[in-house]
Amino acid sequence: MEKVKKIILVAPRGFCAGVDRAVRTVEEALEVFGAPVYVKHRIVHNTTVVRSLEEKGAIIVETLEEVPEGSVVVFSAHGSPPEHYIQAKKRGLRVIDATCPLVTKVHLEVHRYLKRGYEIVYIGHRGHIEGEGVRAEAHPYGKDIFLVDSVSSVEALPSILGKCVYLTQTTLSIPETEGIITALREKIPNIESPPIQDICYATTNRQVAVQKLAQGVDVVLVVGSADSSNSNRLVERARDEGAKAYLVENVEAVQELDLKNVETIGITAGASAPESMVRSITDHLKQGGAQEETLNVIQESMRFADPLELQYMREAKT
Numbered sequence: 001m002e003k004v005k006k007i008i009l010v011a012p013r014g015f016c017a018g019v020d021r022a023v024r025t026v027e028e029a030l031e032v033f034g035a036p037v038y039v040k041h042r043i044v045h046n047t048t049v050v051r052s053l054e055e056k057g058a059i060i061v062e063t064l065e066e067v068p069e070g071s072v073v074v075f076s077a078h079g080s081p082p083e084h085y086i087q088a089k090k091r092g093l094r095v096i097d098a099t100c101p102l103v104t105k106v107h108l109e110v111h112r113y114l115k116r117g118y119e120i121v122y123i124g125h126r127g128h129i130e131g132e133g134v135r136a137e138a139h140p141y142g143k144d145i146f147l148v149d150s151v152s153s154v155e156a157l158p159s160i161l162g163k164c165v166y167l168t169q170t171t172l173s174i175p176e177t178e179g180i181i182t183a184l185r186e187k188i189p190n191i192e193s194p195p196i197q198d199i200c201y202a203t204t205n206r207q208v209a210v211q212k213l214a215q216g217v218d219v220v221l222v223v224g225s226a227d228s229s230n231s232n233r234l235v236e237r238a239r240d241e242g243a244k245a246y247l248v249e250n251v252e253a254v255q256e257l258d259l260k261n262v263e264t265i266g267i268t269a270g271a272s273a274p275e276s277m278v279r280s281i282t283d284h285l286k287q288g289g290a291q292e293e294t295l296n297v298i299q300e301s302m303r304f305a306d307p308l309e310l311q312y313m314r315e316a317k318t
């Protein structure tokens with residue numbers, strides 16, 4: 001670390017509009033209703049953010065049975081299966097839905113295509129909560145959505161002769177997805193693409209930015225948690241460019257790296273990583289005399305309105 005001369009912070013990095021909205025929602029729900037406010041699933045995949053909300057009175061649960069009747073519960077940014085809304089209503093819970101509008105868009109696409117008689121193939125990571133919510137939208141139709149996560153899983157699909165469309169998780173790597181889409185088109189020649197790409201603007205922008213960053217540095221540090229899909233994709237994209245790249249969540253993780261022969265470090269952050277995490281790591285690196293620069297790749301100005309339920313509850317309180 002002693003030799004690090006330059007730190008380059010790339011923009012955009014860190015919080016996306018969906019994560020910003022979800023965190024704001026829990027914070028405001030705590031202000032409006034007081035603690036505790038229940039949160040179904042880790043509101044965003046970042047340990048630091050979740051801990052800070054827990055300190056303010058949020059209680060993270062994985063099932064709605066854990067939420068006492070009549071309580072306020074925030075649904076996470078990743079989206080929820082339709083059964084959870086029904087279950088919450090039956091139990092008299094006051095739901096504030098912080099599902100990112102760009103995830104909701106994919107849920108709505110499921111309905112639109114199933115109503116028109118399509119089979120759906122979903123490109124996503126097995127077991128990821130976002131995909132589970134999207135695929136559950138098919139249950140009321142008595143249908144299943146095929147999940148593929150690799151070219152070999154495409155080969156294992158049955159032959160689909162009728163109308164078919166693919167949808168994707170919002171946080172995938174663009175090149176990896178392109179390979180799967182190519183395999184899908186070979187396997188199912190009539191497969192259609194969604195009208196607008198499902199991989200979201202924040203994922204795309206951060207991947208383009210880290211690619212550019214990786215071309216001019218010795219090492220890329222991606223600030224984020226191990227279970228953050230988009231953070232892991234950023235590491236992959238930096239490595240695709242030939243850079244050494246590491247996912248780090250805190251200063252301790254940086255201290256464990258061998259940076260002895262590194263002069264220039266590039267830093268980005270996943271969409272669920274707060275700027276405070278980035279700052280603690282840059283402050284640590286700058287203690288050795290490194291200079292900080294910024295690399296602006298894309299300007300972002302996206303902001304989502306608060307969940308409607310929060311707006312109504314806020315008005316009802318005033």
Ligand code: SF4
Binds near residue numbers: 018103170201203271
């Ligand atoms: Fe929404 Fe994209 Fe952020 Fe996910 S990464 S919360 S889809 S803006």
